[in-house]
Amino acid sequence: MNKGNGLKVIVSMIGLDGHTTGGEVVSMILRDAGFEVVYLGVNQTPEMIVDAAIQEDVDAIGISSHASNYPQIERLMQLMKERELDDVPVICGGNIPPQQIERLLASGVARIFTPGSGADEIVDYLAANARKSQAHG
């Protein structure tokens, strides 16, 4: 399977969120699907994630969220705008309650994958919506 077609994606936890299982599983799924994954791991500030996105010239950012620390994600979205990375979609995955989903989408997060999302769903979304994806032209 090569839906990823070399598209480059950051997978990271944010702030003090130390729960790594979701991020590691998604990294594996994306690698298997032909994406190039830059796995940042834990202890990443919003600033560090944005810096990495610029340095690595990535096409999308995936934040694994399991610590309810949504202000960190909102700060990330603010920085994405300030640093003019609006064309790099940020997606989040994790146990994010419905009222938070609305707030995060309003802050610019492109898509939220809640628990139970399938591997194909995540892969297909990124293949179609990452910057430099063929669907985007």
Added chain:
Amino acid sequence: MKRETDYGYSIKSYYTPEDVPEWSYETNLGDPGSFPYTRGYHEQGYRSRMWTQRMTAGLGTSKEANKVLHKYREMGQRGGMCVISDRVFSSCIDPDHPLGRREAGVLGWPGCSLLEFEELMDGVPLTGQSITLLGSSAPSALRLAYVVALAEKRGIDPREVHGSVIESPFENYFGQTDVQPFDLNLKLFLDASEYVIRNGIRMRACIISQHFQESGGNNAQAIAIELSMLKELCGLLVDERGLDFDDVALLPYELVSVGSRFFEEIAKVRATRRMWARMAREHFKAKKDKSCQLLIAVHTSGRTMTYQQPLNNIARCAIQTLAGAIAGCTALDNATLDNAYAEPSALAARLSLNTQHIVAYETGAADVVDPLAGSYFVECLTNRVEEAAYRILEEIDSLGGMIAAIEKGYIQNMLREEANKKFRELDSNERLVVGVNHLPLPEGEEDFPIPVQEVHASDSEEIAARMQQWKQTRDVELVNRTLTRLHEDARRGERFNLMPSIIGAVKAYATAGEVMGVIRMARGLDYDPFKMIDCPFPLREAASEPVA
């Protein structure tokens, strides 16, 4: 659909005596209260002591968490309290740290100073119930210092307090990574453990498989990991700290994650008791019976609580609570129907606590010890999981023990592979979860709404601002003096116990970030693990002054 245990043993349609060949009651089980303790440690079981029925608390400010503790007591939680730390305290930075500001009080209790502990415990007894403070390994020494300091303030002998505040350093590798380095967490774990053992304080250390399993590990791995951690950490306390094993053996307890595969979960707990009893006697040459009895608490599995159709979690919680009770445990905290959303709401907490009360008082399950003993199926499962666990344990031993296995990446790879396997099994419908990959709600139909507890950005900011202002009101000179002493002591080698100087600093209201920062500096690390702030104390200038 797969009909096999999570560690790969295929389950047959029925079981006979042939499935437990060469099985002897005396060798494999023994009566309750007899070696190898497969059936538990007490002849009278829950008749002599009911398990501690408790519920995790901690969200928002310390004063809010305090109200929840009072509420839980009203809901029948009398045997013990259990408070989980937020990520800020777990990381040992402070709420007024630039990163802490956005997360204080979000995922637990913001316990970064003795002041917060005093507020948490306002009107809550320190004795007569077990005091359990959890979250991560790094703040173990701080939590112990809080208990000692508050006991002293209340005129209570710290030896009268019981519970658990010390946490194993290995959890950092079990899918819940923390900020502080392993060698520092290990040193502080050993310091805190040695301190309670030498001073006869009945505070236990959680050396637990729960996080490993909640992050995806299977039953056999969980037992093997548990025993490997016990072997390594008890070994260090005996060999490096010069303690007697029969004293050390009173320190650990296991918090076992119990999911919905009812019989397999019960078999796991029974096998764990038997395997520790043998390890204590054969490897550690235990002289006392008590040393062969690993205290086991149950946590019903948060990872099985689904985001979809959360009311289904009430049924899961009940099945798991019954399994935990039948398996035999000293305490039980159960997950809640809103576990996939947030910390428990009052409704969810009451439901889960009542689930425990129903199992304890209505079902009759608490009347008989180890009621499934002798079932061909359960005895076979107990043997199978034990065999599988011994194989992994031998593998870890052959790598040089738990620390060596971590250094070689063996444990991390094992967990990663298993978590991936679990995801694939769900993604391909080999395992079914109702409401998730089996019988989901029809398109367009909404779940019944449940109350979800929320913490807002302004709440974290409030906790941060309070700490920032409060720091200025302390006796800053005293804080500096106690931190200076801690800094000096922290340079006296790995085996120099820092507990006395940590207690001194905590009593002067030094904060988690300050205490850990100073210890880090003494070890050649940055004061702040994120390198965003510097140590605000001169340290060296005051070094010559006498310490209070």
